[in-house]
Amino acid sequence: MSSSSLRVAHLTDLHGRFTLPGTAALARRRSRLPVLEAVLAEVRRQKVDLLVFTGDLLDVPGFLTNGIPAGFTMPGERAEWLEAVRTDYRAIRTLLEETGIPYRVLPGNHDHGPLLAEVFADQGEEWTFGGYRWVTFDDYEQEGHQPRRLEASRHRFDRVLSDDDATPQIHLQHYLLRTPPTGSYPYAYPEAPWLLQKAAASGRVRLALSGHYHEGTPLERHEGLIYTAGEALCDAPHRWRIYEITPETVRSETFALPPAPSKPVVFLDRDGVINDLPAYTSGPEEMRLIPGSAAAIRKLHQAGIQTVVVTSQSAIGMGYVTRAVVDMVHERMHQLLAAEGAALDAVYFTSGAGGSSVLPGAETWPTKKSGLIEQAFAELPLRRESAWIVGDRLTDIMAGREAGIPGILVRTGFGAQQATLPEAGGVPVCDDLEAAAERILSEAGGNATR
Numbered sequence: 001m002s003s004s005s006l007r008v009a010h011l012t013d014l015h016g017r018f019t020l021p022g023t024a025a026l027a028r029r030r031s032r033l034p035v036l037e038a039v040l041a042e043v044r045r046q047k048v049d050l051l052v053f054t055g056d057l058l059d060v061p062g063f064l065t066n067g068i069p070a071g072f073t074m075p076g077e078r079a080e081w082l083e084a085v086r087t088d089y090r091a092i093r094t095l096l097e098e099t100g101i102p103y104r105v106l107p108g109n110h111d112h113g114p115l116l117a118e119v120f121a122d123q124g125e126e127w128t129f130g131g132y133r134w135v136t137f138d139d140y141e142q143e144g145h146q147p148r149r150l151e152a153s154r155h156r157f158d159r160v161l162s163d164d165d166a167t168p169q170i171h172l173q174h175y176l177l178r179t180p181p182t183g184s185y186p187y188a189y190p191e192a193p194w195l196l197q198k199a200a201a202s203g204r205v206r207l208a209l210s211g212h213y214h215e216g217t218p219l220e221r222h223e224g225l226i227y228t229a230g231e232a233l234c235d236a237p238h239r240w241r242i243y244e245i246t247p248e249t250v251r252s253e254t255f256a257l258p259p260a261p262s263k264p265v266v267f268l269d270r271d272g273v274i275n276d277l278p279a280y281t282s283g284p285e286e287m288r289l290i291p292g293s294a295a296a297i298r299k300l301h302q303a304g305i306q307t308v309v310v311t312s313q314s315a316i317g318m319g320y321v322t323r324a325v326v327d328m329v330h331e332r333m334h335q336l337l338a339a340e341g342a343a344l345d346a347v348y349f350t351s352g353a354g355g356s357s358v359l360p361g362a363e364t365w366p367t368k369k370s371g372l373i374e375q376a377f378a379e380l381p382l383r384r385e386s387a388w389i390v391g392d393r394l395t396d397i398m399a400g401r402e403a404g405i406p407g408i409l410v411r412t413g414f415g416a417q418q419a420t421l422p423e424a425g426g427v428p429v430c431d432d433l434e435a436a437a438e439r440i441l442s443e444a445g446g447n448a449t450r
Contacts, residue, residue: 008242008243012174020061022330022331023347025330050103051096051103056211061327064085069328074283074285076335089115089116132206135160138153147174170245176229211230211232238256239255263306269311272412277414289336299437299438311350350367390433391415
């Protein structure tokens with residue numbers, strides 16, 4: 001490294017879960033530990049001088065960061081969830097330190113700010129490295145998910161642009177300094193134009209790096225200030241950047257992991273297949289696994305088969321629960337499965353209730369389960385010719401047929417009634433998910449080679 005040239009690796013938006021049970025709320029976010037290990041191995045090979053991580057290291061369950069919706073409860077000990085978050089931050093810290101590369105991290109909107117600060121307690125808000133003054137801004141979303149630069153971060157911003165230290169600066173923040181070209185989510189600060197102009201007018205800020213907007217943005221310039229948002233690590237093909245910074249230029253190169261091989265998959269309905277029925281119109285306190293369902297998922301995984309939930313949660317459109325409550329139900333399901341050594345690869349759900357909707361506009365929300373299956377094939381490395389669906393309703397089997405995959409009806413949930421209908425003729429029927437898994441494994445020759 002020299003003062004005239006600096007190579008900086010920029011990682012952002014891992015949305016990881018390692019010890020934390022379950023997956024990110026958006027199923028396409030596939031950030032288990034091997035993803036980060038592979039990316040850091042390549043970063044190390046690239047011989048960079050510094051590594052910066054601009055937020056969303058983890059995808060922390062929303063009920064831990066946003067609170068539990070009024071009127072609902074989350075079973076179990078909150079301390080257990082928080083300890084899993086702490087353990088995952090420690091795992092990330094260990095991997096970062098093993099690279100031997102100096103690094104800095106800052107929180108994103110899906111992080112648990114206090115626990116990240118605890119684990120990375122030695123990370124300063126300002127430091128000098130490679131001839132630059134680095135400044136981090138720990139900003140947070142406010143009303144309507146709108147990020148704001150408030151209180152300590154705002155005072156820091158004002159101070160570094162006007163104090164006696166004229167060292168050129170590089171700013172790190174999770175949120176964007178201008179509205180991105182696509183997406184209605186409020187990715188940028190409402191005061192972004194002012195922040196951008198103020199930083200540029202100071203003549204001190206050379207580069208500003210952000211995350212949050214998963215598509216990333218190109219290097220852009222406002223007067224003498226260059227700013228950009230990196231691509232998300234969590235979305236395949238798991239991209240990150242390296243910047244070559246000299247006094248004259250800033251160049252960016254994007255890297256990605258090789259495509260993951262596709263795997264066989266079993267799509268699972270949720271209510272009546274994995275768990276009993278009361279959780280459908282209730283909160284996580286009613287989530288109870290059907291005996292044997294965790295063992296079935298575990299056996300499928302051991303055979304190299306992915307398990308993806310596709311479930312209609314029309315109770316949202318019918319007004320019984322909110323999406324936040326359904327997310328909590330899924331967190332509880334993941335927790336119960338993890339206790340028995342089982343894990344799901346993804347969860348997709350619809351929220352529409354058609355003519356039974358009670359919310360304005362909800363009658364137009366998607367309801368087709370076959371659409372979830374197609375979304376999973378589009379977003380995940382799944383092998384359609386080695387796919388099945390298991391449900392407790394004939395509509396589940398029909399959704400599979402629309403996607404060109406065979407189905408099995410189980411007698412749990414509504415399945416016992418459905419199996420007696422004339423339309424069930426020719427549909428394979430098993431007692432429960434465990435029996436269905438055994439049948440699938442038998443047809444696949446005991447492994448995932450079908």
